[in-house]
Amino acid sequence: MTEKTSPSADWLLEVNNLSCGYGGESVVQDINFALSQGDIGCLLGPSGCGKSTILRALAGFLPINSGEIRLQAQAISLPGRTLAPEKRKIGMVFQDYALFPHLTIADNVGFGLHKMEKADKRQKVMELLKVVHLQDLADSYPHELSGGQQQRVALARALAPEPTLILLDEPFSNLDADLRRRLSLDVREILKNRGISAILVTHDQQEAFAMCDQVAVLRDGSIQQWDVPYNLYHEPANRFVASFVGQGGFVPGIALGPDTIESELGIIHGNRAYKWEKGTLVDVLIRPDDIVYDPESELRPKVVEKTFAGTSTLYRFHCSNDTEFEALFRSHLDFHMGENVPVRVEADHLIAFERSA
Numbered sequence: 001m002t003e004k005t006s007p008s009a010d011w012l013l014e015v016n017n018l019s020c021g022y023g024g025e026s027v028v029q030d031i032n033f034a035l036s037q038g039d040i041g042c043l044l045g046p047s048g049c050g051k052s053t054i055l056r057a058l059a060g061f062l063p064i065n066s067g068e069i070r071l072q073a074q075a076i077s078l079p080g081r082t083l084a085p086e087k088r089k090i091g092m093v094f095q096d097y098a099l100f101p102h103l104t105i106a107d108n109v110g111f112g113l114h115k116m117e118k119a120d121k122r123q124k125v126m127e128l129l130k131v132v133h134l135q136d137l138a139d140s141y142p143h144e145l146s147g148g149q150q151q152r153v154a155l156a157r158a159l160a161p162e163p164t165l166i167l168l169d170e171p172f173s174n175l176d177a178d179l180r181r182r183l184s185l186d187v188r189e190i191l192k193n194r195g196i197s198a199i200l201v202t203h204d205q206q207e208a209f210a211m212c213d214q215v216a217v218l219r220d221g222s223i224q225q226w227d228v229p230y231n232l233y234h235e236p237a238n239r240f241v242a243s244f245v246g247q248g249g250f251v252p253g254i255a256l257g258p259d260t261i262e263s264e265l266g267i268i269h270g271n272r273a274y275k276w277e278k279g280t281l282v283d284v285l286i287r288p289d290d291i292v293y294d295p296e297s298e299l300r301p302k303v304v305e306k307t308f309a310g311t312s313t314l315y316r317f318h319c320s321n322d323t324e325f326e327a328l329f330r331s332h333l334d335f336h337m338g339e340n341v342p343v344r345v346e347a348d349h350l351i352a353f354e355r356s357a
């Protein structure tokens with residue numbers, strides 16, 4: 001997904017100035033993005049920000065109030081004109097799998113292939129079941145499968161009619177964390193191997209980052225930033241993106257120069273120049289991986305919270321009422337609650353925002 005600057009036949013999907021919603025009101029406004037063939041994009045944001053609403057408009061279930069949606073250069077949604085969902089060549093995978101309980105797995109996958117000869121259909125279904133590693137369960141019924149297996153069947157069914165684009169609406173949210181992670185990587189590989197473009201809707205940032213090439217972060221119906229995961233984390237466009245994406249918190253500071261800030265954590269240098277004047281009050285984003293243990297450091301904040309997570313431990317440190325921050329250390333660095341620990345900031349990607357009054 002990327003910023004749309006001009007109409008182009010090169011994009012698989014183009015969303016230009018889209019506004020849509022319910023009962024004549026728009027709940028998403030001025031949405032612009034574009035997706036290249038084979039890319040996986042993501043709509044990421046908190047509950048109620050409008051992710052599913054955009055997906056419904058892309059699928060053709062929701063008319064749009066303004067703007068346009070183009071698929072392979074053809075306008076599929078315009079105000080007052082909505083191409084029917086079944087004519088869009090768009091596949092969908094939902095959160096609740098939505099498999100037909102009375103049909104076998106093979107019949108579920110082949111459901112949309114009514115125009116095919118029986119033998120060709122069986123061959124195609126078996127090929128797709130192989131892609132999702134379920135060929136041995138072709139004659140089972142959905143209730144005999146685990147949640148993760150059912151979701152793979154749903155993906156195979158969506159792939160069967162060879163859609164131009166697949167929409168995935170929170171497809172892993174009913175699964176446990178470990179399975180979610182594995183399945184999101186599996187699905188990415190399957191889509192990439194077949195060169196199929198997709199848009200994933202999720203509120204789970206890890207899932208978005210693991211699976212998608214580019215991500216749009218949404219808030220209250222508008223896109224805050226569309227970018228590759230690395231940039232969302234290291235170059236957030238605003239405070240909302242900085243807080244929503246990844247862990248971390250803000251500590252107060254004073255700008256000494258375009259790339260230098262003084263704070264209770266010492267002088268912080270970064271690789272990014274800001275336009276503010278010397279003396280400007282700012283808040284600096286400190287990520288847990290910006291803090292390193294350094295026995296030589298004079299900065300010795302106190303441990304006020306400690307969360308053991310196996311290979312690493314997340315510490316919350318207190319300097320003063322204004323300055324608390326988190327740090328992630330490998331778990332062999334084991335500090336006690338209340339202990340003063342020598343640390344220093346090592347933040348190449350200096351992210352700071354001018355403090356609002």
Ligand SMILES: Nc1ncnc2c1ncn2[C@@H]1O[C@H](COP(=O)(O)OP(=O)(O)OP(=O)(O)O)[C@@H](O)[C@H]1O
Nearest residue numbers: 022023027045046047048049050051052053054203
């Ligand atoms: N059918 C509907 N009729 C009226 N308003 C709706 C309808 N569906 C959603 N909304 C409203 O539109 C806004 C966006 O909802 P949407 O479902 O798109 O959010 P979302 O980001 O997908 O949230 P979630 O992650 O909780 O699914 C919300 O304020 C919601 O209450």
